[in-house]
Ligand SMILES: Nc1ncnc2c1ncn2[C@@H]1O[C@H](COP(=O)(O)OP(=O)(O)OP(=O)(O)O)[C@@H](O)[C@H]1O
């Protein structure tokens with residue numbers, strides 16, 4: 003057999019098809035190899051998608067040659083299949099999907115050899131206390147990195163340099179740092195019966211080495227983490243790798259510590275906050291099979307695991323798993339796809355499973371593992387509503403008397419209260435008292451949010467910001483602005499007035515100091531170093547605050563009012579999660595929910611702790627309306643600098659809709675967010691039954707229409723989560 007002479011190479015740009023190249027004599031290529039190929043007048047990176055004896059389509063002589071093959075990990079078979087699958091399903095150019103699965107070979111260079119210092123035996127000419135401390139640290143004769151030695155001895159780097167100059171210390175090469183091995187039996191947790199049963203089922207699934215989806219459905223604080231860590235342990239015993247996806251990886255220090263307590267070491271982390279060098283090492287380690295467990299954000303789905311044995315998706319209901327720019331994909335769903343391609347089990351864990359996952363479990367496609375009670379028999383918080391229509395706070399205040407009394411009681415008892423308000427900044431709207439003008443973003447159909455800590459008015463959609471105004475732009479009145487509605491900063495102001503003695507902490511994703519500061523503050527809350535915590539949805543997610551006894555929801559109606567078909571589900575999940583932060587270590591916890599509609603079925607389901615009731619009603623509603631998972635949806639957003647251009651292209655699309663009884667195309671309609679970043683947005687929505695190949699149909703439809711021209715853009719979102 004002769005070696006194939008042509009290679010189809012996929013390039014990580016917005017193209018859907020691989021290009022054919024000639025393989026130069028002497029070069030051996032395999033599928034997934036990372037190569038350099040000429041493209042136009044430059045050389046670009048690509049991955050070998052297929053090998054052939056005949057070129058695909060183009061005549062032989064015009065074909066260019068593959069320029070080089072890089073000695074880096076290949077894109078594994080399962081990842082190539084995942085790219086193909088994801089591109090087909092989401093109607094994204096395959097090259098853009100590959101982009102998420104490729105690393106620049108420069109970032110994968112083996113780590114530089116480490117240089118250490120050790121004593122030579124020569125005595126220093128002059129002794130100082132600092133030199134003495136340094137030599138004492140190095141007295142064992144072992145080499146240490148310069149910074150490490152200086153830190154351990156508490157001396158400056160110049161002290162070290164001085165001794166090197168005198169020949170007292172010498173530089174030596176140190177062996178590469180070996181990766182710590184995780185020990186599946188390092189500290190096995192004692193599980194309760196429900197945990198034990200669920201863990202056994204997981205371990206069996208891992209041992210079976212076959213595709214299966216487990217929905218780990220356990221109330222908040224039931225100990226889901228301990229359960230899936232047993233699945234991780236089983237995969238480690240089998241010598242296989244594990245991927246754990248989390249929605250907000252930067253805030254998972256608590257999890258990393260728990261993991262280390264269970265297995266002896268932390269897992270490798272993969273997210274945008276990890277530096278390029280470190281990422282390159284994780285990538286290479288994953289490909290070599292040396293990195294055993296990765297905890298990562300959604301992009302970790304594309305890592306080149308050599309022998310993946312289990313995927314865990316924690317907080318599977320989280321909206322953060324949906325990527326809403328570039329390639330629109332849902333990392334939970336793609337985790338299931340990857341598990342199927344690898345033929346391994348996947349665990350979806352949540353206290354509030356998505357309706358999709360719950361329906362899959364009810365239909366028997368997923369196996370449901372239930373933890374019905376909190377670990378240690380802890381009570382769920384006692385939940386009550388505050389009817390804002392009759393028992394609300396005085397004007398321009400947001401904390402009703404009943405909630406105020408509860409907060410006082412809590413703080414006086416030395417426990418923590420958490421006030422939840424899903425609105426960043428001071429006030430969502432600034433209004434001119436004289437003429438009624440509302441201050442809007444110049445680029446978006448959105449109000450500017452008053453951020454007093456930063457002294458800026460900011461747009462939450464495009465990032466536009468400006469200093470607070472003195473004159474009204476419309477009527478020129480001076481000092482005429484009033485802040486309307488509450489944000490977390492304003493709530494903090496109210497708390498400071500009501501509870502001047504209490505230690506207040508505001509947790510919001512836009513705080514100065516970024517993610518690192520938020521991480522520290524979350525740890526401080528967990529240690530009990532705040533009496534009243536005021537937070538956005540950031541605080542609702544998976545944290546363990548042992549001293550937290552009261553949760554107050556300032557405005558439960560926020561998510562209920564809009565026309566988004568997922569609003570009900572999202573509100574239920576968010577409220578259930580935030581209420582579930584209370585009483586995790588002690589009984590007697592409470593939650594108060596302020597609402598204008600205490601009779602609303604979702605609020606009622608929360609108050610009564612009636613999860614099953616919620617799912618029953620929500621599932622019936624989705625089925626009646628043919629909404630996911632009973633029907634399929636795909637959103638198309640046409641945007642342009644001029645509204646007319648966007649509308650014209652949207653109408654062109656509608657005219658070309660192939661007549662198909664299964665599919666209904668709704669729109670065009672102005673998007674709820676009609677203007678973003680200076681672009682006008684018009685939406686279409688395609689809906690089909692579940693059993694219909696909507697992606698394939700869309701591809702046929704769109705290929706019959708001319709691509710948008712000029713500044714008109716078309717964005718496609720299959721299975722949309724957001725309806726803005
Ligand atoms: N078997 C166990 N032994 C000791 N402690 C446990 C065990 N299981 C759970 N816990 C403790 O119970 C608490 C809740 O567990 P965990 O955080 O895993 O719950 P969860 O189900 O993930 O909750 P949530 O969905 O609210 O995030 C934690 O403090 C955890 O350490």
Ligand SMILES: [Zn+2]
Pocket residue numbers: 443444445446448461462463464465466679
């Ligand atoms: Zn804006």
